[in-house]
Amino acid sequence: MNLYRRRIFLNYFNLTISVLTTLFGLFWLVWLLWTLLSNGLQYVSLDVFTQMTPPPGSAGGLLNAIVGSAIMTVLGVAIGAPVGVLAATYLSEFGRASRLAPIVRFVNDILLSAPSIIIGVFVFEIMVVNMGHFSGWAGSVALAFIVIPVVVRTTEDMLRLVPDTLREAAAALGAPQWKVIVRVVYRAARAGILTGVMLAIARISGETAPLLFTALNNQFWSTDMNQPMANLPYVIFQFAMSPYDDWHHLAWAGALLITFSILLLNIIARVVLRERKPSL
Amino acid sequence: MDRQVSSSPAATGLQRGVHLDSLFRGATRVFAFLVFAIVIGILISLIIGAYPAFHKFGFGFFTSTEWNPVTEQFGALVAIFGTLVTSAIALLIAVPVSFGIALFITQLAPGWLKRPIATAVELLAAIPSIIYGIWGLFVFAPLFADHVQPWFTEHLGNWPVLGALFQGPPMGIGMFTASLILAIMVIPFIASVMRDVFDVVPESLTESAYALGSTTWEVVWNVILPYTKAGVVGGIMLGLGRALGETMAVTFVIGNAHNISASLFMPGNTIASTLANEFTEATGTIYPSALIAIGLILFLITFVVLAFAKLLLMRLTAREGTRS
Numbered sequence A: 001m002n003l004y005r006r007r008i009f010l011n012y013f014n015l016t017i018s019v020l021t022t023l024f025g026l027f028w029l030v031w032l033l034w035t036l037l038s039n040g041l042q043y044v045s046l047d048v049f050t051q052m053t054p055p056p057g058s059a060g061g062l063l064n065a066i067v068g069s070a071i072m073t074v075l076g077v078a079i080g081a082p083v084g085v086l087a088a089t090y091l092s093e094f095g096r097a098s099r100l101a102p103i104v105r106f107v108n109d110i111l112l113s114a115p116s117i118i119i120g121v122f123v124f125e126i127m128v129v130n131m132g133h134f135s136g137w138a139g140s141v142a143l144a145f146i147v148i149p150v151v152v153r154t155t156e157d158m159l160r161l162v163p164d165t166l167r168e169a170a171a172a173l174g175a176p177q178w179k180v181i182v183r184v185v186y187r188a189a190r191a192g193i194l195t196g197v198m199l200a201i202a203r204i205s206g207e208t209a210p211l212l213f214t215a216l217n218n219q220f221w222s223t224d225m226n227q228p229m230a231n232l233p234y235v236i237f238q239f240a241m242s243p244y245d246d247w248h249h250l251a252w253a254g255a256l257l258i259t260f261s262i263l264l265l266n267i268i269a270r271v272v273l274r275e276r277k278p279s280l
Numbered sequence B: 001m002d003r004q005v006s007s008s009p010a011a012t013g014l015q016r017g018v019h020l021d022s023l024f025r026g027a028t029r030v031f032a033f034l035v036f037a038i039v040i041g042i043l044i045s046l047i048i049g050a051y052p053a054f055h056k057f058g059f060g061f062f063t064s065t066e067w068n069p070v071t072e073q074f075g076a077l078v079a080i081f082g083t084l085v086t087s088a089i090a091l092l093i094a095v096p097v098s099f100g101i102a103l104f105i106t107q108l109a110p111g112w113l114k115r116p117i118a119t120a121v122e123l124l125a126a127i128p129s130i131i132y133g134i135w136g137l138f139v140f141a142p143l144f145a146d147h148v149q150p151w152f153t154e155h156l157g158n159w160p161v162l163g164a165l166f167q168g169p170p171m172g173i174g175m176f177t178a179s180l181i182l183a184i185m186v187i188p189f190i191a192s193v194m195r196d197v198f199d200v201v202p203e204s205l206t207e208s209a210y211a212l213g214s215t216t217w218e219v220v221w222n223v224i225l226p227y228t229k230a231g232v233v234g235g236i237m238l239g240l241g242r243a244l245g246e247t248m249a250v251t252f253v254i255g256n257a258h259n260i261s262a263s264l265f266m267p268g269n270t271i272a273s274t275l276a277n278e279f280t281e282a283t284g285t286i287y288p289s290a291l292i293a294i295g296l297i298l299f300l301i302t303f304v305v306l307a308f309a310k311l312l313l314m315r316l317t318a319r320e321g322t323r324s
Helices: A002-043 A046-050 A063-097 A100-113 A116-131 A136-161 A164-172 A177-188 A190-205 A232-241 A245-279 B002-006 B008-057 B077-108 B111-126 B129-156 B162-166 B175-199 B203-211 B216-227 B229-245 B248-253 B271-281 B286-323
Strands: none
Touching: A002 A245, A002 B077, A002 B111, A002 B129, A002 B175, A002 B216, A046 A063, A046 A245, A063 A100, A063 A136, A063 A177, A063 A190, A063 A232, A063 B008, A100 A136, A100 B008, A100 B229, A100 B286, A116 A136, A116 B008, A116 B229, A116 B271, A116 B286, A136 A190, A136 B008, A164 A177, A177 A190, A177 B008, A190 A245, A232 A245, A232 B129, A232 B248, A245 B111, A245 B129, B008 B286, B077 B111, B077 B175, B077 B216, B077 B229, B077 B271, B077 B286, B111 B175, B129 B162, B129 B175, B129 B248, B175 B229, B175 B248, B175 B286, B203 B216, B216 B229, B229 B286, B248 B271, B271 B286
């Protein structure tokens, strides 16, 4: 009886701890989001979207940083997503029996979790050193290197969910393999592939480390890709580390904007994925 | 000749199809290879960049605590120490918590609650690391310095041996704060892997254990955990890989001091935070090269850790494949 009681007690004790750890995890999420809302919301105004980043001690906005981030994110995805989708196509369609595919899959998963600052150093070495200056292009390429593994991973998963019967049916009608893939397989996996791209956008829009040594920052309006380019994460970093109140306010406003856009993208991506999975 | 002409529309159509096929196939192959080439490229460029520093300092680079840009004397030990210690403490906190969360989601939560909780925990991973950084510096560190640190220093600071861990002025920032924030950041990664592997345990196994009269905890501890051991360790390694290379959050709160201190409340440095702070300002040949050299060390450590994680997780999925 004693043993029996002890087992019951141990069970409830550990299960209670399990509930508590879950609350512990959620506690930080709530605290972080609450911090952002309470510190940032009051400083989000129209000025943030219409004014340039100010010099210390005066008011301004984040327009050039937002535009710079948008440009580099779009270019990063434009470079990285096609590469990722095609590489994933090889892994899932052509390379099923090849020796290259397992190696690429393995290396891709490592790249997925590799420190992003190392990617910054790498792009600095191959682009910034050779060009002689920081540039928006270097920033976009660094971001593209982060997009590629995310897209490869999600796209391959999605392509594998497409049943082989679909491929066989198309092939039986006489379609060459490229047509089977482009017109049938991609179409069936479209929502999943787009979701992967969305997750990649969410991932790179908050990345700071790879931009430190590549795009650097620019206090002024610039859309010249050959020049250092303003971007939101770097501006948040610089403004938050500064001693000026005005800069702090803008940093909080930027942090709020960036976090909630990323969370929104993530939630949309998840909803799309969930609706998609059972039907495939 | 005659026959060829008469059948040409169909034949060229077919030929074009074959042609495009091999073109498409070749293109995808090139891009797949590109992924591989990127990793090799990173490795090669880091080795080339690090060469001057390794050449000058030799093996002493790994054992020296010196970091002096003025005299151009560099050693990696402080940064390596900081990286390993913060990641290890982060895992000490994150692993039990992640296990509890995975247990709650897979075994305890009612169906309607599973997904929202899982999503909320995973959203912790979506928050950019710079946000953790400013939150840690402006919100967490002051609270920690005012309310938690004095208590630790007062009550644990005079313990023999262990006490040294908790001494120092209550600054809020330092190794412990960095570790705690790293822990919060890697919890979603570890928890989601654990959740996934717990879900692959065959129901016949757990049901048999329940039928023998096991409690939920006994099923988890004696059936589920042994069955998913490789996957759980893989998930922990994945979290470790993330923690080792985390940059911005750590840069904000670690205090950026080049010294090794016994106290967890003292400022320190990690490889990633050193790079973030000093790389753009480094001049000369040896200084940037020393920074790239510690970057190479970081890349190699994370590479090994992540490769190990991947192998363990692959072993579990392989078994899953043969079983069904």
